[in-house]
Amino acid sequence: MISGTCRATMKKIVMMSLPGGTMKLNRWIIWGIALQLTLIVATSYMFNNKKSTTTSGESVRGTALSIWVYSQGLETSINEFHQTYPNIDVDVRYFRSSDLLFTELMAAISANAAPQIAEIKSYYGIAQLVDAGAVLPVDNLTIPEWKKLQSTFIEPFHYSDLDWAVPIGGSIPMLYYREELLKNSQKGSFTGWDEVSNAAMETNLIGNDGGIKGHWGIAIDKELPWYLESLNVKDNHGETEEYGKFDSAISMWGKWVHSLQIMKPLTHRRAASDFINGKIGLFLSTSEELMTVERYIGGKFQYNAQLLPGLEQQGIVPSIDGMIVLNSTATKVKAANSFISYMIHENTQNALWRSNGLIPSRSDVLLKLQEEGQWNASQKMILDSVRMFSAKRPAKMDFERWSFTQSMLEQLEQEPNDTKEKHFEDEYETWLSK
Numbered sequence: 001m002i003s004g005t006c007r008a009t010m011k012k013i014v015m016m017s018l019p020g021g022t023m024k025l026n027r028w029i030i031w032g033i034a035l036q037l038t039l040i041v042a043t044s045y046m047f048n049n050k051k052s053t054t055t056s057g058e059s060v061r062g063t064a065l066s067i068w069v070y071s072q073g074l075e076t077s078i079n080e081f082h083q084t085y086p087n088i089d090v091d092v093r094y095f096r097s098s099d100l101l102f103t104e105l106m107a108a109i110s111a112n113a114a115p116q117i118a119e120i121k122s123y124y125g126i127a128q129l130v131d132a133g134a135v136l137p138v139d140n141l142t143i144p145e146w147k148k149l150q151s152t153f154i155e156p157f158h159y160s161d162l163d164w165a166v167p168i169g170g171s172i173p174m175l176y177y178r179e180e181l182l183k184n185s186q187k188g189s190f191t192g193w194d195e196v197s198n199a200a201m202e203t204n205l206i207g208n209d210g211g212i213k214g215h216w217g218i219a220i221d222k223e224l225p226w227y228l229e230s231l232n233v234k235d236n237h238g239e240t241e242e243y244g245k246f247d248s249a250i251s252m253w254g255k256w257v258h259s260l261q262i263m264k265p266l267t268h269r270r271a272a273s274d275f276i277n278g279k280i281g282l283f284l285s286t287s288e289e290l291m292t293v294e295r296y297i298g299g300k301f302q303y304n305a306q307l308l309p310g311l312e313q314q315g316i317v318p319s320i321d322g323m324i325v326l327n328s329t330a331t332k333v334k335a336a337n338s339f340i341s342y343m344i345h346e347n348t349q350n351a352l353w354r355s356n357g358l359i360p361s362r363s364d365v366l367l368k369l370q371e372e373g374q375w376n377a378s379q380k381m382i383l384d385s386v387r388m389f390s391a392k393r394p395a396k397m398d399f400e401r402w403s404f405t406q407s408m409l410e411q412l413e414q415e416p417n418d419t420k421e422k423h424f425e426d427e428y429e430t431w432l433s434k
Contacts, residue, residue: 064089065335066115068105070098071321073288073356074119081342088335097222098123102399109134109326116328116336122156122320123226124398126164129324131396136325138163141337145344145362153361155391156320165322168343169358172307172316172385173230174378176275176283176293179302181216189306193233193252196309200262200282216281217262219271225405226319227284228253232310250422253409258416265413284308286319287382291357305378307385315390321358359386404431 065088067078072094082090095101098121108114109132120126129135138146139162149167157165175190181199182190190196200218220227233248256263267274275283276296290305297303307316323343325336342348349365352358359382360366369375370383408427 063087063331063335064091065117065332065339066091066093067117067339068093068095068101068115069119070095070101071119071356073352073358076355077343077348077352080348081339084342085335085338088338090339105129106132114326116326116332117339118324118326120157120165120322120324122167122170122318122322122392122394123223124394124402126157126322126324127159127394127396128399130159130164134326135164136327136333138166141166141325141333141340143337143341143344145341148362148364149344150361150363150366150386152318152386152389152391153320155393157322157394159394165324166340166344167320167322167361169349169352169356169361170318170320171286171288171357171359172318172382173227173311174285174287174290174305174382175308176285176289176303176305178216178281179304181281182304190309192309193231196282197252197256197260197262200256201260202281204281215262217264217279218256218282218284219263219274219280220268221271221283221285221289222268223286223319224268224409225402226317228405228409229317230308230311230314232308232314246424247422250409250412250424254412254422257413266410287359287385288357290378290382291355305381307381312388316385316388317390317392318359320361357382359383400432401428404428 067090069078069092075092075094078090078092082088093115095104098119101118102120102125105114105118106128109129114134120129126135143166146166153167153170154163157163157167175196177190177199181202182188184198185191185195190199196218200216202216204213204216228246228249231249231252233245233252253263257265271280271283272285272289272292274280275285276293278301287305293303293305323340325333325340328336344362346362346365349360349362350369353360353365353369357379360369366383366386370380375383405424408422408424412422
């Protein structure tokens with residue numbers, strides 16, 4: 001639009017240029033005024049256009065997306081998402097662990113202060129969130145890449161005939177060890193837990209006088225119930241295989257702490273640093289820890305990693321990281337949809353593996369990575385482990401069962417005089433009835 005002042009000025013110029021006008025202006029003066037007028041009109045247009053664009057941008061930027069995550073390695077992907085979608089304001093809250101996030105998320109839901117997106121582990125939680133009516137099913141979202149996701153990554157979030165979380169990747173339990181402790185193995189790896197125990201009992205010599213420091217020992221990372229479930233101990237005590245296997249794993253756990261004294265009690269939160277710093281010889285952790293171990297050990301000592309003994313025959317229950325969308329306004333749900341689609345985009349999935357060691361949830365990305373020839377033996381083993389995955393659907397009591405197992409193992413480690421044989425299912429039922 002041209003203002004009234006501009007129109008009046010143009011009319012005046014035309015009148016001055018007509019024959020018989022009261023003023024005679026040279027042609028260059030007329031062109032000079034016309035040029036000034038053109039600049040005024042152009043400046044006015046640019047100003048009005050900029051104002052219109054700014055107003056539209058502010059409207060989009062008003063979409064604030066609150067995201068809660070426990071995986072610190074997602075920071076890069078989240079920052080890149082914000083660069084890709086600058087009109088979405090991202091507010092991220094990082095938690096020290098998945099259990100702390102879940103606990104605070106349930107409280108936030110009760111207080112009507114939940115985020116729009118939250119990260120969730122496949123161990124537990126999806127059933128409680130669904131039953132609370134707090135999370136949207138995947139069917140309510142628009143995820144074009146959904147059909148490219150691996151079924152064993154989707155299953156842990158399938159509940160009440162619907163899918164409730166979008167998996168972004170997974171990991172497996174692994175045994176890390178100093179290579180010198182494998183000297184007695186005939187097959188180049190630990191084939192049973194007796195071999196692992198014997199290696200952990202190897203003495204650690206220090207000093208010029210060869211003084212004995214103690215056993216090399218073993219340590220287990222924080223997600224105790226997941227690692228307990230992954231210990232394939234064949235002795236079944238005459239019970240059913242699954243029942244006896246779990247009881248035998250608990251018995252072996254207590255034996256490591258008390259009779260063999262190769263695992264220090266209640267030191268799980270520092271297990272990774274103890275292994276990296278050379279204080280222990282064997283370490284049960286997640287495959288995601290591989291890059292951290294490689295980075296910090298450097299050349300301090302030779303180490304390796306393998307699947308847990310017996311896990312290939314038993315089947316691997318992976319740890320899956322998923323993203324849920326919680327109830328919110330249509331605008332925020334749309335923004336959340338954009339974020340989740342970004343997290344399972346091919347480039348993002350590729351980067352999560354290369355940067356964080358997260359096994360891709362997309363089948364096509366996994367296949368391309370498996371075909372690359374640049375991986376070391378441990379990385380190749382992790383990528384190939386997907387064929388051994390055992391899908392496990394969620395249940396209502398997953399959180400209670402996880403909490404009980406965690407508490408039971410911590411109590412077991414603290415009670416050296418408790419010689420009573422543990423029958424997990426019996427003790428669990430007694431705990432539930434209290």
